[in-house]
Amino acid sequence: MKTIITLLTILISVSSYSQTNNFKKVTDTKVIVAKLNEASKSTKTIDSNFKQYKHLDILKDDILSTGHFSFQANDKVRWEYTLPYKYIIIMNGSSMWINDGNKTKKYDTNSNKIFKEINDLMIGMLQGKILESDKFELEFYQNKNEVLAKLTPKSGNMKEFLSTMNLYFDKKDYNISKIIMDETSGDYTKIVFTDRKINKELPNSIFLVQ
Numbered sequence: 001m002k003t004i005i006t007l008l009t010i011l012i013s014v015s016s017y018s019q020t021n022n023f024k025k026v027t028d029t030k031v032i033v034a035k036l037n038e039a040s041k042s043t044k045t046i047d048s049n050f051k052q053y054k055h056l057d058i059l060k061d062d063i064l065s066t067g068h069f070s071f072q073a074n075d076k077v078r079w080e081y082t083l084p085y086k087y088i089i090i091m092n093g094s095s096m097w098i099n100d101g102n103k104t105k106k107y108d109t110n111s112n113k114i115f116k117e118i119n120d121l122m123i124g125m126l127q128g129k130i131l132e133s134d135k136f137e138l139e140f141y142q143n144k145n146e147v148l149a150k151l152t153p154k155s156g157n158m159k160e161f162l163s164t165m166n167l168y169f170d171k172k173d174y175n176i177s178k179i180i181m182d183e184t185s186g187d188y189t190k191i192v193f194t195d196r197k198i199n200k201e202l203p204n205s206i207f208l209v210q
Contacts (some may be wrong), residue, residue, distance in 0.1 A: 008155070022143050022188065023141035023142060023143050023146075023148050024141060024142060024143070025139065025140070025141050026140040026141060026142055026147075032140055032142065032147055033131070033140075035174045036131065036147070036149075036169060036174050037169045038174070039169075039174035039175055040129075041171060042115070042199075043073065043175060043199065044072070044073050044199050045070070045071060045072050045073070045198070045199055045200055045201070045202050046069070046070070046071040046126065046176075046193075046196060046197070046198060047068075047069075047070050047071075047192040047196070047197040047202060048069045048070075048177065048194065048195060048196040049067070049069070049100055049193070049194045049195045050067055050068070050069050050191055050192060050194065051064065051065070051066050051070055051191070051192050051194065052064070052065040052066070052067075052081075052189060052190065052191045052192075053190040053191075053192075054187075054188075054189045055187055055188045055189065055190075056187050057186060057187060058107070059194070062139060064084075065083065065084065065085075066081070066082055066083045067079065067080050067082045067083070067087075067186050068080045068082065069193065070151075070202055070206055071126050071206075072202055072204075072207060074123075075091070075092065075093050075123055076091065076092050076093075076207040077089075077090070077091040077092075077109070077122055077123065077207075078090050078091075078142055078206055078207055079127070080145065085101065086101040087099070087100055087101065090207055090209065091109075091119050091122065091123070092208065093115070093206045094108055094109050094110045094119075095108065095109070096108075096109050097209045098118065099209070104187040104209055106209070113157070115155075115159065117157060120159075121170050125167060125176065125179065126176065130151065130167075131149060131151075133151075134154075135153060135154055135155075135156065135158065136151035136152060136153055136154060136165070137151070137152040137154060138150070138151055142171075144171060145170070145171055146167040146168050146170060146171060146177070147168070147171060148166060148167070148168055148169075148170070148172070149166070149167040150164060150166050151163075151164065151165045151166070151167070152164050152165075153165075159184075160184065161183055161184055161185075162181055162182070162183060162184065163181075163182040163183065163184050164181060164182045165179075165180075165181040165182075166179070166180035166181060166182075167179060167180075168180065173198060175196065175198055177193055177196070178191065178192050178193065179191045180191070
């Protein structure tokens with residue numbers, strides 16, 4: 001149970017403030033959807049640093065974590081937390097490895113419904129497939145620099161802990177730059193990707209447990 005809570009914490013992002021400030025709702029979404037699909041198809045890898053801000057109402061200050069993120073199409077993801085603690089999550093096909101700095105555990109996502117949903121959620125966000133999911137109500141907003149895809153879960157396990165999920169795409173390349181989600185509890189986390197490199201060659205070894 002601790003592992004599942006940790007994973008949900010990692011994947012859930014901000015925020016209780018209005019995410020649509022300075023954004024205007026898009027009524028004709030065809031152009032935006034086409035650009036997002038084009039970017040998704042042409043993106044083979046993503047290599048990026050990230051900062052994660054975890055907000056808990058019981059704490060005065062947000063908890064800041066930093067690390068490195070790597071993605072390789074179609075189903076390889078690596079989250080490596082470096083500060084304030086070392087923690088690695090690797091998703092490769094139906095396999096998931098979690099290293100907490102002391103030991104490594106392997107999971108088969110196909111045999112665990114929650115892990116499968118987490119894996120599908122993450123891959124879906126990175127490949128844009130989640131925008132086609134029938135599990136969410138979808139609205140688009142935009143400003144000069146970004147496109148915001150606001151997803152609201154319709155039902156199921158996701159709705160129990162997630163009220164909205166917000167994906168921000170940079171208009172320079174229409175790749176994801178920030179993930180923002182509201183938890184039903186009112187707490188939130190924010191993950192911001194920085195120094196993103198698209199289609200950089202990545203060694204397969206980083207998606208395997210050494």
